[in-house]
Amino acid sequence: MKTMQALQWDGETLSVNEVAIPEPTPGEVLVRIIQAGICNTDLEIIRGYYPFNGTLGHEFVGIVEQADDDSLVGKRVVTDINNSCHQCAMCQAGQPHHCLKRSALGIKNKDGAFAEYLTTPIENLVLVPDSLDDNLAVFAEPLAAALEIQEQVKFSPHEGVAVIGDGKLGLLIVLSLLQAGLEVTLVGHHPERGKLLDHDGLVFCSSPPQRKFPVVIEATGNPSGFETALELTAPRGTLVLKSTYKTPLEFNPGPLVVNEITLVGSRCGPMDKAIALLASGAINPAALIQETHPLSKGVEAVARASEKGCMKVLISMDKS
Numbered sequence: 001m002k003t004m005q006a007l008q009w010d011g012e013t014l015s016v017n018e019v020a021i022p023e024p025t026p027g028e029v030l031v032r033i034i035q036a037g038i039c040n041t042d043l044e045i046i047r048g049y050y051p052f053n054g055t056l057g058h059e060f061v062g063i064v065e066q067a068d069d070d071s072l073v074g075k076r077v078v079t080d081i082n083n084s085c086h087q088c089a090m091c092q093a094g095q096p097h098h099c100l101k102r103s104a105l106g107i108k109n110k111d112g113a114f115a116e117y118l119t120t121p122i123e124n125l126v127l128v129p130d131s132l133d134d135n136l137a138v139f140a141e142p143l144a145a146a147l148e149i150q151e152q153v154k155f156s157p158h159e160g161v162a163v164i165g166d167g168k169l170g171l172l173i174v175l176s177l178l179q180a181g182l183e184v185t186l187v188g189h190h191p192e193r194g195k196l197l198d199h200d201g202l203v204f205c206s207s208p209p210q211r212k213f214p215v216v217i218e219a220t221g222n223p224s225g226f227e228t229a230l231e232l233t234a235p236r237g238t239l240v241l242k243s244t245y246k247t248p249l250e251f252n253p254g255p256l257v258v259n260e261i262t263l264v265g266s267r268c269g270p271m272d273k274a275i276a277l278l279a280s281g282a283i284n285p286a287a288l289i290q291e292t293h294p295l296s297k298g299v300e301a302v303a304r305a306s307e308k309g310c311m312k313v314l315i316s317m318d319k320s
Contacts, residue, residue: 006055006115007298007315009046016298019055022111024119030066031077031120035292036113037138038305038313040169040221040244042106046302047246050107057114057315058106061128061137069122078140080124080271081105097268114298116317126271132279138314139172139285140274146172147277148269149240150180153215157181162213164229165220166193166204168288168312169242173219175283178202185209187228190309196287208232217242223249235259240266288312 002021007014024030037059045052058081064072084091084099091099105120106112128137146169155161155177163174166188177184178199185203186194194204212234218225219242226241226249233239239261256263277283290311293301298315305313 004116005295006111007057007295007302008055008114009053011051011053014046014056014299014302016296019115021117022119024066026068027121027123028119029064029068029072029122029125031062031079031118032065033060033062033113033116033118033317034076035134035138035317036060036315037142038302038315039142040167042114042302043306044221044244044246045107049244049246052107054106055111055113055115055118056106057112058104059138059141060113060118061134061140062113062118064125065117067122072122072125075125076128076130076137077125078128078137078271078275079105079120079126080268081107081141082268083110083121083124114295114315116295126275128275129279132275135286135289135314136278136284137275139288139312140271140278141268142169143172143176143278143283143285144269144271144274145169145242145267146176146269147273148266149173149217149242150176151269152264152266153238153240155180155182155215158183159214160185161215161217162187162209162229162232163217163219164188164225164232165218165222165243166190167219167221169221170217170219171197171288172285173217173242174202175285176277179277179282185213187232213237215240219243221245223247226251230255230261233259233261236261238262238264240264242266285312289314292316294318 083103084096085101088100103109160183162185214237216229216233217240218229292314
């Protein structure tokens with residue numbers, strides 16, 4: 001039996017274990033991971049957000065090692081994290097991300113990317129252009145999640161949009177909105193991060209501004225961020241919720257009703273568009289990378305990523 005290292009969560013303990021290399025089922029490929037990114041969702045799972053046991057991780061870039069289609073072998077890829085059944089009502093309605101029987105890489109019923117290898121459906125693969133660096137390709141999944149907002153919400157270019165939260169996802173959302181030509185107000189606790197993005201269309205606020213916005217995006221990962229976002233949303237505006245919380249969200253729904261605010265949940269997005277924007281240089285999140293750790297130090301990498309104020313921590317499978 002061939003084995004590999006994997007960073008796994010058993011519901012109580014995070015550890016690097018020696019496990020069997022997974023065997024692809026029909027319709028799947030085997031991918032050798034080059035690099036993976038630690039996401040706040042990974043951290044929330046460890047804190048109890050979702051009862052997942054197994055190999056964590058869903059942001060990665062890798063190389064196809066085994067596939068029924070020989071032309072794919074050796075190709076560098078990223079992948080959609082949702083695995084759908086193609087048979088349920090949601091799949092038949094063209095909503096595979098909401099498949100009633102879906103698994104999600106490193107989140108639900110499917111081992112993830114904090115390992116030397118993983119398996120994934122061939123249909124989920126997105127090829128990575130040779131010109132795109134691994135350090136940028138690894139951002140494809142979270143950037144796709146940021147882009148999903150533009151798939152869901154209609155923006156008016158001159159009315160402005162507010163983003164609450166200057167963490168990793170919040171900054172990717174800001175980059176995606178700026179790239180689309182929107183005027184963005186970022187509300188956060190780290191003014192240096194506004195300077196990090198260095199864009200004329202961006203206004204940074206350390207406290208909520210004295211105005212309301214037609215679209216407000218909550219990306220703090222903290223329940224208090226929802227209250228701020230709700231306060232800043234204009235009547236008949238849209239509040240987009242990107243955060244996941246371990247603790248229940250308690251709030252007064254009165255303002256939603258009285259102000260006729262639309263609340264939109266937003267999750268995964270278009271991986272192909274994310275790769276295209278990264279490859280063209282239209283969006284460059286390199287400044288968000290804090291540091292890189294080897295898989296053998298995966299526990300330490302997660303601990304570092306959990307520290308307040310830490311930006312993107314990557315896990316490399318390079319043993320050199």
